Amino acid sequence: ETGVTQSPTHLIKTRGQQVTLRCSSQSGHNTVSWYQQALGQGPQFIFQYYREEENGRGNFPPRFSGLQFPNYSSELNVNALELDDSALYLCASSSGTGEGGNIQYFGAGTRLSVL
Amino acid sequence: QQQVKQSPQSLIVQKGGISIINCAYENTAFDYFPWYQQFPGKGPALLIAIRPDVSEKKEGRFTISFNKSAKQFSLHIMDSQPGDSATYFCAASIWGNTPLVFGKGTRLSVIA
Numbered sequence: 001e002t003g004v005t006q007s008p009t010h011l012i013k014t015r016g017q018q019v020t021l022r023c024s025s026q027s028g029h030n031t032v033s034w035y036q037q038a039l040g041q042g043p044q045f046i047f048q049y050y051r052e053e054e055n056g057r058g059n060f061p062p063r064f065s066g067l068q069f070p071n072y073s074s075e076l077n078v079n080a081l082e083l084d085d086s087a088l089y090l091c092a093s094s095s096g097t098g099e100g101g102n103i104q105y106f107g108a109g110t111r112l113s114v115l
Numbered sequence: 116q117q118q119v120k121q122s123p124q125s126l127i128v129q130k131g132g133i134s135i136i137n138c139a140y141e142n143t144a145f146d147y148f149p150w151y152q153q154f155p156g157k158g159p160a161l162l163i164a165i166r167p168d169v170s171e172k173k174e175g176r177f178t179i180s181f182n183k184s185a186k187q188f189s190l191h192i193m194d195s196q197p198g199d200s201a202t203y204f205c206a207a208s209i210w211g212n213t214p215l216v217f218g219k220g221t222r223l224s225v226i227a
Contacts (some may be wrong), residue, residue: 002160031212042121042204042217043159056214090158096212102147104215106158 002026004093004107012113013081021076021110023091031055031096032074033104034066037088049074050096078112086114118142119207121218128225134192136221138205141186145207149215150179150190153202162203163190166210195225 003026013019025032031050035043045058049068063079072093078085088111092104120139128134140148146167151159165172165179165188172179178191192199202222206215 002158004158033214035215035217040220042119042206042219043215045214045216048212048214050212055212058214092158092215094212101212102208102210103149103161103164106151106160108156108158 002093002105002107004091004105006089006091006107006110008110009108010111010113012115014115015081015083017081017114018077018079019081019112021078021089021091021112023074023076023093023107025072025074025091025093026105029093029095029105030072031094031101032068032072033092033094034074034076035090035092036060037090037109039087043090046076081114083114086112088112118216119205119218121205121221123221124219125222126224128195128223130195130197130225130227132195132225134195134199134223134225135189136203136205136223137187137189138207138218139185139187140207140216142207142216143186144209145216147208147210148179148181148188149206150177151204151206151217153204153220159204192223195223197225197227199223200225 033048034046047057149164
């Protein structure tokens with residue numbers, strides 16, 4: 001186990017709705033990255049938060065937004081859901097500094113289905 | 116634009132055999148190359164990683180070979196076991212807490 005927990009594990013929404021996914025990072029980690037993994041594909045980077053600030057963003061529209069809290073847990077919000085948003089959403093945490101700072105530890109993900 | 120190309124898409128290996136998965140990258144700034152293993156219903160788990168200062172890294176039955184001039188790296192699983200059956204992803208990034216760029220994955224099946 002990585003110590004990264006995500007909730008909920010599964011979620012079903014309809015097109016146009018909004019969704020919030022949550023992630024608790026591993027103890028001592030100040031960086032959280034979010035990835036989208038479509039069926040049969042590798043994870044794609046959405047954005048990263050470092051010490052409560054957005055620290056990089058992938059090629060995703062603004063309706064994908066996030067937050068990081070003082071305890072370094074994080075939320076991913078998706079507005080105006082589209083059918084193509086159906087995927088496994090992964091959260092990864094890292095310490096951000098030192099020799100192991102680059103190592104990202106993943107949670108089990110939230111499976112989102114948009115109908 | 117796919118920055119990390121992974122092959123094969125799927126692989127079937129006999130128990131005790133060698134599994135080989137290959138990846139090629141485009142961005143010469145990449146200097147951190149991890150491999151992740153993912154079982155159904157689980158998130159990716161770091162298996163082994165390499166940086167370009169060495170051409171090979173071995174951990175148990177898992178070996179990464181790295182060819183900087185060819186911009187290629189590969190994962191070798193020796194003495195493959197049914198428990199190794201999973202999807203394997205190569206990834207690349209710039210060292211320093213930057214996002215990972217993943218390949219599309221290889222589904223490995225080890226049959227007895």
